[in-house]
Amino acid sequence: MQKHIPVLLGAVLEALGDVQGKTIVDCTFGAGGYSRAFLDRGANVIAFDRDPNVVADADALGAEYGERFRFVPRAFSNIAELESPVDAIVFDLGISSMQIDIAERGFSFRADAPLDMRMEQNGISATDFIEKSTVAELANVLRDYGDVKKANVLARAIKEACPQTTFALRDLIHNPKDIAPVFQALRIAVNDEMGELERALAVVPDLLVAGGKCVCVTFHSLEDRVVKNTFRAWTTAPGDPRMPVVACAPFGLIKTALPGAAELQNNPRARSAHMRGVIKNGESA
Ligand SMILES: C[S@@+](CC[C@H](N)C(=O)[O-])C[C@H]1O[C@@H](n2cnc3c(N)ncnc32)[C@H](O)[C@@H]1O
Numbered sequence: 001m002q003k004h005i006p007v008l009l010g011a012v013l014e015a016l017g018d019v020q021g022k023t024i025v026d027c028t029f030g031a032g033g034y035s036r037a038f039l040d041r042g043a044n045v046i047a048f049d050r051d052p053n054v055v056a057d058a059d060a061l062g063a064e065y066g067e068r069f070r071f072v073p074r075a076f077s078n079i080a081e082l083e084s085p086v087d088a089i090v091f092d093l094g095i096s097s098m099q100i101d102i103a104e105r106g107f108s109f110r111a112d113a114p115l116d117m118r119m120e121q122n123g124i125s126a127t128d129f130i131e132k133s134t135v136a137e138l139a140n141v142l143r144d145y146g147d148v149k150k151a152n153v154l155a156r157a158i159k160e161a162c163p164q165t166t167f168a169l170r171d172l173i174h175n176p177k178d179i180a181p182v183f184q185a186l187r188i189a190v191n192d193e194m195g196e197l198e199r200a201l202a203v204v205p206d207l208l209v210a211g212g213k214c215v216c217v218t219f220h221s222l223e224d225r226v227v228k229n230t231f232r233a234w235t236t237a238p239g240d241p242r243m244p245v246v247a248c249a250p251f252g253l254i255k256t257a258l259p260g261a262a263e264l265q266n267n268p269r270a271r272s273a274h275m276r277g278v279i280k281n282g283e284s285a
Pocket of ligand 1: 004005006007027028029030031032033034035048049050051054074075076077092093094095096097119196197
């Protein structure tokens with residue numbers, strides 16, 4: 001199994017600037033590639049991940065960096081519970097190479113396994129989700145999260161067959177172009193990925209110090225749209241721009257980035273990645 005290669009890490013580090021002595025929240029620990037890079041540059045890191053499989057890597061990093069690293073084995077919507085303001089909050093969304101590559105996790109349509117797809121390894125699996133959804137709800141998931149055409153027809157077929165395995169689901173999808181989007185759509189729904197992102201972003205402004213930064217790496221247009229629209233709202237000055245005194249926007253835009261040719265060659269999983277970053281306005285302490 002290939003270890004996860006961090007995506008757009010150079011661009012994220014550039015967006016964060018000097019992190020020596022700063023406190024960074026890594027909302028998506030994964031294989032710890034981002035966390036390690038922040039620690040190596042002198043930051044203190046609080047890392048979140050909802051997947052119990054990452055705990056061993058997190059413990060190893062804790063043993064290496066001591067009190068500068070803290071791991072919270074929970075979904076990142078819980079960042080609201082952090083006690084004090086932090087200097088940066090970073091999201092590298094989606095799933096890791098390890099999650100895709102371990103067939104039994106049920107994320108991949110390239111290996112036959114139970115149709116699970118739970119990052120957290122508890123709660124309802126993809127099969128349970130299909131069982132408890134109506135055809136209309138399933139169709140909405142396929143349409144909204146996978147942009148699947150003929151979503152109603154496919155939703156009916158899936159509901160009738162109630163597939164228990166990845167291959168059983170894959171075999172119901174007649175248009176090969178729909179296979180990846182259907183798997184993505186179910187994964188997003190099972191893990192409430194859009195709800196997680198929206199709840200976490202909603203508390204970011206209050207958690208950052210003045211001069212603090214939020215950086216997000218997204219992997220599909222749906223999550224990128226949420227990040228783009230949220231950042232646009234934060235970087236727009238309130239009030240009427242035609243009035244003589246225009247209030248300052250709460251945030252400024254710092255950077256957007258896409259992977260370059262070299263990164264794409266080295267890591268095909270970077271293909272749909274998009275990084276956006278903002279900085280909170282105001283006097284830093
Ligand atoms: C793309 S990987 C992150 C890779 C990491 N940046 C690295 O360099 O190794 C995404 C990770 O985020 C975790 N994740 C996704 N959504 C999450 C959520 N809502 N709360 C906590 N962890 C989440 C996944 O379990 C996965 O391990």
